[in-house]
Amino acid sequence: MARREQPPLCSSEVIHEDSVRAARDHMTTEEEYLSLSSLYKMFGDPTRIRILHALLPGELCVCDLAALLGLTKSAVSHQLKALRLGNLVKFRREGQVVYYSLSDEHVEEILQMGFDHIRE
Numbered sequence: 001m002a003r004r005e006q007p008p009l010c011s012s013e014v015i016h017e018d019s020v021r022a023a024r025d026h027m028t029t030e031e032e033y034l035s036l037s038s039l040y041k042m043f044g045d046p047t048r049i050r051i052l053h054a055l056l057p058g059e060l061c062v063c064d065l066a067a068l069l070g071l072t073k074s075a076v077s078h079q080l081k082a083l084r085l086g087n088l089v090k091f092r093r094e095g096q097v098v099y100y101s102l103s104d105e106h107v108e109e110i111l112q113m114g115f116d117h118i119r120e
Helices: 017-026 030-042 046-054 062-069 073-085 105-118
Strands: 089-094 097-102
Touching: 046 062, 046 073, 046 105, 062 073, 062 097, 073 089, 097 105
Parallel strands: none
Antiparallel strands: 089 097
16 A cells, blocks of 8 residues: 655744735634635535536526526525625515526636636
């Protein structure tokens, strides 16, 4: 059985002050880290990613999404609520039909960058 290569460890106790200071200056607030973590959690569910991907070409209603993805309207609605609260989708009402779309171009960019990364 092949042995796994162990990651290199720092065996020195030297602190590189300039590097630490540069990294510290680059850091942001704890609130922003929490917000970003919440955003990435939205992408942690394959159903939500499928819904977002389905909305790339344009808006769809819950019935359209349910038929496309092979899910119940209830399951789609549940995920859309999470995506709406995460500010990833928006909606508009036309009579009794509610149409969903991506909230802005950043959502499309995040999806595309993710697909580009995994396809490398």
